[in-house]
Amino acid sequence: MLKVDSIVFNPVMENTYIVSHPSGKCAIIDPGCYFPEEQERLSNFISGNSLTPVLLLNTHCHLDHVFGNKYIAETFGLELHIHPEEEKMLEMAPASGLMYNLPFDSYVGKINYLTPGHPIFLEDEKINVLFTPGHSPGSVSFYYSADNFVISGDALFAGSIGRTDLPFGDQDTLLNSIKRELLSLPFDTIVYSGHGPSTTIGEEIKTNPFLN
Numbered sequence: 671m672l673k674v675d676s677i678v679f680n681p682v683m684e685n686t687y688i689v690s691h692p693s694g695k696c697a698i699i700d701p702g703c704y705f706p707e708e709q710e711r712l713s714n715f716i717s718g719n720s721l722t723p724v725l726l727l728n729t730h731c732h733l734d735h736v737f738g739n740k741y742i743a744e745t746f747g748l749e750l751h752i753h754p755e756e757e758k759m760l761e762m763a764p765a766s767g768l769m770y771n772l773p774f775d776s777y778v779g780k781i782n783y784l785t786p787g788h789p790i791f792l793e794d795e796k797i798n799v800l801f802t803p804g805h806s807p808g809s810v811s812f813y814y815s816a817d818n819f820v821i822s823g824d825a826l827f828a829g830s831i832g833r834t835d836l837p838f839g840d841q842d843t844l845l846n847s848i849k850r851e852l853l854s855l856p857f858d859t860i861v862y863s864g865h866g867p868s869t870t871i872g873e874e875i876k877t878n879p880f881l882n
Contacts, residue, residue: 671817672795674862675719677712678702681772684736685864686712687821689814690721691793697725698748698819699812700864701738704774709741711809725792727784729823730751731759732836733766735864739777751782751790753801755808762837779792784810790815800851805832811851819860820871826852828869831880848881 675688684707694718703709706811712743716723721796722782728735752760758875764776783791786801790812800811802825826848834841838841857872874881 672792672797672814674819674821675715675861677703677715679708679712679727680734680737683865684734685862685866686738687862688712688721688820689713689792689797689812690719691795693793694720695724695793696721697727697792697797698726698746700727700729700735700741700823701742702734702736703726703741704756709738712738712742713745716727716735722746723748725790726750727790728756728760729811729821729825729864731756731763732806732808732824733763733770733772733774735823736760736763736776737772737774739768740775740822743777743779749780750777751784753786753808753810755803756806757781757808758780759806759808759838763778763781767876783787784793786810802826802844802847802851804834804842804847806836810845815857818858819854819857819862820855821862822852822864824864826869826874826878827863827865828861828874829878831878832864845880 679702687699690696
């Protein structure tokens with residue numbers, strides 16, 4: 671079974687996820703660590719829990735979710751995994767950082783493409799890749815059925831959905847993605863979002879005003 675930990679980073683209060691296997695191998699999803707002390711905090715968490723990062727994953731490539739890509743890749747010798755449609759967003763991210771007075775050096779290295787329907791593996795545990803565009807053109811969510819959780823990036827939040835007024839965003843696409851890929855999951859599936867608290871699929875079906 672996999673364990674999920676999260677740390678909130680950067681001025682946008684982004685949730686960075688560390689998903690770990692009992693062996694100690696772990697995946698780092700959407701590293702948002704911007705400041706040096708945030709990078710140190712993430713490294714200390716990893717070392718303090720005797721973890722070995724083996725996967726660097728982005729649900730999507732808006733700047734607050736990729737601040738730490740370069741640091742993680744260089745520190746742990748990892749290559750980035752994203753959906754092909756997110757490569758253009760990754761390229762745009764440093765310019766977006768300058769617009770928000772948050773300059774940073776982006777990841778430069780080999781990019782491994784995630785393919786919806788083709789799972790990724792953390793040791794012997796299978797994580798499904800769901801295609802959930804709309805907030806961003808190549809957004810994906812990571813669903814682990816054995817422990818009934820999904821890491822949804824900025825597609826679905828507790829009581830809300832991702833904004834669609836950013837470049838390449840589209841609300842109809844996002845709503846269709848959520849209904850097709852996320853609301854079809856079991857009601858008790860835990861949703862770990864890119865910002866804010868966790869929720870469940872059932873709770874969002876019942877109470878999320880954007881989905882009614």
